[in-house]
Amino acid sequence: MSVIDTSCIVIFGASGDLTQRMLIPALYHLYVDQKLPKSFAILGVSRSIYSDQAFRSKLIKNIKSDKKINEELLNKFCEHLFYQAINTSDVNDYTLLKKRISRINADRELKNNTLFYLATPPSLYSVIPEHLAAVGLNEETDGWKRLVVEKPFGSDLKSAVSLDESLYRHFQEQQIYRIDHYLGKETVQNMLVLRFANSIFEPLWNGRYIDYVEVTGAEALGVEQRGGYYDGSGAMRDMLQNHLLQVIAMVAMEPPAVINAKSMRDEVVKVLQCLKPLSQDDLENNLVLGQYIQSQVRGKCLPAYREEEGVPNNSRTETYVGLKLFINNWRWDGVPFYLRTGKRLPTRVTEVVIHFKKTPHPVFSADAPENKLIIRIQPDEGIMLGFGLKEPGAGFDAKEVAMDFHYSDLKETELLTAYERLLLDLLKGDATLFARSDAVRACWDFVQPILDYQKKSFPLHGYASGTWGPIEAEKLLNRDNHEWRFPCKNLTDTDYCEL
Template sequence: MNQPKNHILVIFGASGDLTYRKLVPAVFDLYNQNLLPDKFAILGLGRTDLSDVDFRAKMKAGIQQFALNKPDDENKLNNYLEKLHYFSFDTKDPDEYCLLKGKLRELDEACGTDNNFIYYMATPPNMYEIIPEQLAKQALSDESAGFKRLIVEKPFGYDLETAQKLNKELLKYFNEEQIYRIDHYLGKETVQNLLVTRFSNGIFEPLWNRNYIHHVEITGAENIGVGNRGGYYEGSGALRDMIQNHLLLLVGLVAMEPPTLIDSTNIRNEIAKVFHSLRPIKEEEVAKYAIRGQYTASHIKGEAVKGYREEQGVAADSRTETFAAIKLFIDNWRWAGVPFYIRSGKMLPTRVTEIVIHFKSTPHHLFANDASICNNYNQLVIRIQPDEGVLLKFGMKVPGAGFKVQNVNMDFHYSDLSDTYLPSAYERLLLDCMLGDSTLYHRGDAVEAAWKFVDPILKAWKNDKNIPVHGYPAGTWGPEVSDELIEENDITWRYPCKNLANDGNYCEL
């Protein structure tokens, strides 16, 4: 594997939870595998007044708790911690960026990092326009000597208008090639393996079209509520929080055409084409193609569970959706007429993200009196999390007289690869940025195209009070009315278990 060039990783908002739980432990995992350059440093920036010693002590606790490779060599851990530095800094104060420039120059000369900087904005979104502007004013985005890269966390905008505005502002100060819009879903091995499953197997790609696929189903379920994030979630909801970014990304990977090459430009071109091919849902059509719900009080395993409107920070008359389901179409040659059903929700029976390819039934039902049985014979289930793997469902004869058919499973689990190390999403994505590879990062036009698709739904839900917010008891699979999106009476959503191959058996609630 190529070694990244010498550089400094500059983390804005370094006193926050993301740095403690994800970023610094992920970089330690890279260090533990000798994947970092010889000359490397992390500079944490935050308003909290910390010394280098204090910052290192805090990050040491984070590494010991959250790193995948638990440090067993104290000397190696201490050597890594020596690369961590902290600078007390007010992100909102333009005058302090001159001091930051001086600190970076000093650290760059001391560490020999060749004036290469990666800026990670682990800050609230209201800082996403301020930081790039002030960096540019100090010539800290100039690549005439050394590379300068900017990592932007989600949410990237609140709607189409704000996403377009943010893109426009960022491009004033950084080139598109310098901007890395991160989505940790793209860092998951199982998401990347979707490309390999499709394009390296002659048994799948010839069938991957409207001639053989009946419909595609994508689920992103959580079995927890909003907890103490009620105030944040009130301004977000399931459509913004999960569907606009994570699940539409999975739609793009399922539906994209084979790229000419496996590289950043070609893969992101094909994903963008899918987003531009999404059939628009007009505001007046939203009730037909989109359903929203909100979890209500219930009992799970004998314990009382709050409803969403009873959570801290949530309005008593809130209409924010904790469940959303959408039926969409992709208007191109490959997918014309094939419905994609996507859903996401909180307080569902289990935590699971998966893609289900439902193949068409055989044209002549030789072995079934009930044609609906055949609709469930052939499914390809690609499990993103948990129990990561791939499951193929097909029909086999039951032993004995006659030709009774039942579903059987053929499955592969990533856990079977016991000798294979699975990097965390942030570990993979940070390394890619260090290498200058933006393949697994969002491009600006694709982000805007995704917002363009969901924007009419958001507007209809905001403006049309006649569109209901359906209640569903916590611990169930969302509003029953979501089944009505699937127009064929004998087909419903798949109800997965946390274990990939255990569907149809007892599932823990």
């Protein structure tokens, strides 16, 4: 049975897409798996007018799309769902919210523990905490109060600092949980176990043995119906500044002294603060910004970014970023890290590739295949190790072979989705997988020179939809005698990629 405290989960933006597609299904699956306490409540909050029953009917549509649904359990889960309509920008309405929470706490015999989840536009991240504090809903005299903020945590360094200052006026750091769903993925967390629990990897995890590291976050889709939002964000803010830099930190961090939130997050911050600041030369030679253009893929015409709904026809927003960076510490001195992320690439995949140096023995190193460790974060989650063996027959020619592991092979193990894992941690009060303020600032501090660079005249390279980005991204590695891996959706080591 779960040992999580009883609580009321208050979701602002309850009529929105995130709540319907991610949060409620995740909470339902936790309920079915008996990971939630017997007594809990979920209170949806937004401007729209719904009765409790209408709200329940609206939310269970996405859950019912699952063919394995248990109707009896779903009906019992719905008994924990409630709704309160308020104007989230009007402080006077928060008195209604406080009364409703108090009533639910009394009826459900809860302990006045409250989780406030801001599944709202970022413009409300400062407004809602201020209004909660105005009616005393931030006080922990009668139970814990936690505030969950979805990314983006600001749009640049200045706005991130301003957001922190606003939150700190009403909530303390230990009450604030900045959620990045990438950190909830099983494979991201498993990187730490892979490194630190295995003596065959940890002694090699440094610049003496590793040649270079690449991190790919590729999406096959374009901006879909989010053109208006995305044009103010771009790939830099949408993916690289948060997701990919956090993944880099997990790859490169030192072993924590103990497994707890403070120790783990201390090591993440140390790595982010060691990122070598980007110089003007880096911006001009180690950064590639691109934007997808129209092309034919599998007989279908894919539009250019500037042809997408909500996107200006002269937009300079990047949909692709390629970047070479370094980490200034003893472990990683001189090892290049190559990051790339983009939309309208050949397939959806996120992975880390560790490229090991070739053996120094001249007899065996001449035609030996590269040793590399591929850590697939999504989809087809798994790990693959590539190395060389002798080809059958005369001589000592080496051939590349692979050992691979897929999480899907663990038939008896039910993997939690990222939101299921993070929601569970939220209710436990475990902040290990949540971004701390100093880590967020370190990420913005690193990318701020790029944002400033983009305010001036800069080269924006076109790339055909369905390809792996601008040719300049290839040159970024080729001049170092390195090359990108071209992954397909399956965790395989092949030159094949989907086109």
